[in-house]
Amino acid sequence: MRFCPGCGAALGEAAFVQEYWVAADRHVVCWCPACSVMCTVVLAAALVGTEPEH
Amino acid sequence: MLSAEKNERLTRVGPGTPMGELLRRYWWPVATHDMATRVPVKRRLLGEDLVLFRDGSGTVGLLAEQCPHRRAALWLGCTEEEGLRCGYHGWRFSATGECLEQPGEPADSTFKNRIRATAYPVQELGGLVFAYLGPLPAPELPRYDLFVWDDAWRDIGHAELPCNFVQIMENSVDPYHVEWLHGRYGSFLRELGGAAAPLPVVTKKHVKVAFEVFEHGILKRRVLEGHTEEDEDWKVGHPLVFPHMLRVGAAGLATFQIRVPIDDENTWHVWYQTYRPDGGAPPQSSIPVYEIPLVDERGEYLRDYVDGQDIVAWITQGRISDRTKEHLGRSDLGVIMLRKLYAEQMDAVARGEDPLCTYREPHDVIDLPMERDKFGSAVEFRQLWTRESSVRYSPIRDQVLELFGDPVPAWT
Ligand code: FES
Numbered sequence: 001m002r003f004c005p006g007c008g009a010a011l012g013e014a015a016f017v018q019e020y021w022v023a024a025d026r027h028v029v030c031w032c033p034a035c036s037v038m039c040t041v042v043l044a045a046a047l048v049g050t051e052p053e054h
Numbered sequence: 055m056l057s058a059e060k061n062e063r064l065t066r067v068g069p070g071t072p073m074g075e076l077l078r079r080y081w082w083p084v085a086t087h088d089m090a091t092r093v094p095v096k097r098r099l100l101g102e103d104l105v106l107f108r109d110g111s112g113t114v115g116l117l118a119e120q121c122p123h124r125r126a127a128l129w130l131g132c133t134e135e136e137g138l139r140c141g142y143h144g145w146r147f148s149a150t151g152e153c154l155e156q157p158g159e160p161a162d163s164t165f166k167n168r169i170r171a172t173a174y175p176v177q178e179l180g181g182l183v184f185a186y187l188g189p190l191p192a193p194e195l196p197r198y199d200l201f202v203w204d205d206a207w208r209d210i211g212h213a214e215l216p217c218n219f220v221q222i223m224e225n226s227v228d229p230y231h232v233e234w235l236h237g238r239y240g241s242f243l244r245e246l247g248g249a250a251a252p253l254p255v256v257t258k259k260h261v262k263v264a265f266e267v268f269e270h271g272i273l274k275r276r277v278l279e280g281h282t283e284e285d286e287d288w289k290v291g292h293p294l295v296f297p298h299m300l301r302v303g304a305a306g307l308a309t310f311q312i313r314v315p316i317d318d319e320n321t322w323h324v325w326y327q328t329y330r331p332d333g334g335a336p337p338q339s340s341i342p343v344y345e346i347p348l349v350d351e352r353g354e355y356l357r358d359y360v361d362g363q364d365i366v367a368w369i370t371q372g373r374i375s376d377r378t379k380e381h382l383g384r385s386d387l388g389v390i391m392l393r394k395l396y397a398e399q400m401d402a403v404a405r406g407e408d409p410l411c412t413y414r415e416p417h418d419v420i421d422l423p424m425e426r427d428k429f430g431s432a433v434e435f436r437q438l439w440t441r442e443s444s445v446r447y448s449p450i451r452d453q454v455l456e457l458f459g460d461p462v463p464a465w466t
């Protein structure tokens with residue numbers, strides 16, 4: 001993750017970018033000091049859809 | 055005299071240093087048998103902080119001290135049936151470093167498969183736990199005779215000494231010091247204490263000494279005043295076992311002094327004794343382990359026995375002896391030979407070769423040469439050594455005296 005998914009600013013020295021794993025998915029937590037958005041980007045091994053009750 | 059650069063090359067033992075890389079090609083005692091228990095303990099070897107444990111299934115493990123999770127020390131941990139669980143968040147590691155469990159992570163997480171603790175191979179032999187910190191495949195653990203005899207008693211003394219290991223090793227190719235440090239200085243202390251007679255055995259003058267590099271390290275020979283080249287001190291001699299041990303003793307009493315670098319400035323010294331009278335010793339149920347004290351109740355270095363004198367000579371050279379200020383003489387040829395041998399073997403490792411005393415083939419036992427009659431007679435030597443060496447701290451010293459049945463010497 002080199003750019004903030006919220007504002008597009010570069011995630012430089014002051015930013016936090018932390019990768020962790022959930023099953024086979026890579027999750028990347030990003031905190032952007034420019035716009036203070038904190039979000040998680042999921043790089044999923046598979047895209048899973050769930051059908052809500054209908 | 056050595057340049058500062060050469061002294062540094064000779065004495066630095068950490069990862070990535072030439073000496074450190076050489077020493078990582080050998081198995082090192084990292085603990086005595088009684089230290090490897092269900093309670094994990096901190097050890098330090100070759101400048102690396104480690105944690106030693108024995109899990110519920112009896113497997114001994116040696117991991118880098120800090121947990122790969124958030125770096126708490128793994129001695130803050132619990133041994134489980136398999137492996138060691140970090141005390142902080144419960145991650146569990148096997149003796150080979152696999153992460154077996156991460157209780158706080160989602161059940162379907164495969165995160166643990168991507169995590170490893172740094173783990174080093176260990177083996178137990180002769181009451182010691184040996185570790186190998188070098189590149190794999192590890193060579194065989196050398197089965198030196200004293201570690202494997204099944205008809206000997208043993209005891210193990212140990213102490214942490216605040217100095218670099220090379221100055222201790224240099225002492226093992228320095229035969230003259232015996233007649234001065236142990237002979238004259240030792241007798242001087244006796245004089246001050248009111249004893250009439252100087253010590254026997256160690257006061258004998260050296261007439262000739264010789265050193266030769268051989269398959270086990272450096273073989274040391276001496277002729278003492280009143281003796282000839284037919285005596286075993288010359289004919290057989292005894293070895294400095296490369297890179298880290300002295301073999302010393304006489305018939306029935308054979309010992310290793312093992313110099314284990316904790317880091318550049320500290321050495322774990324292990325006095326490993328075997329007692330094996332003619333015909334062998336009766337079975338021994340477990341090997342006693344004891345600490346060798348460095349100071350008396352007033353905090354003064356103990357110097358009233360052979361090993362205490364050696365220890366003070368080693369320590370007072372400084373944490374790392376400043377060899378830019380030394381002045382070697384002809385009597386220091388053995389020291390020069392040892393430094394040369396270390397340098398050659400560092401180069402061998404840099405070329406990708408196995409250094410001296412690397413064993414790649416499985417073997418039963420490696421027999422080392424040692425005099426039966428030392429400094430005259432085995433009995434006289436044993437009489438001295440069981441009283442005036444670190445053996446005086448052995449919890450089984452009285453049984454050892456009985457085992458040999460040597461008469462009480464007149465000089466005591
Ligand atoms: S620091 Fe070891 S489990 Fe968290």
Ligand SMILES: [Fe+2]
Nearest residue numbers: 231232236364
């Ligand atoms: Fe000595």
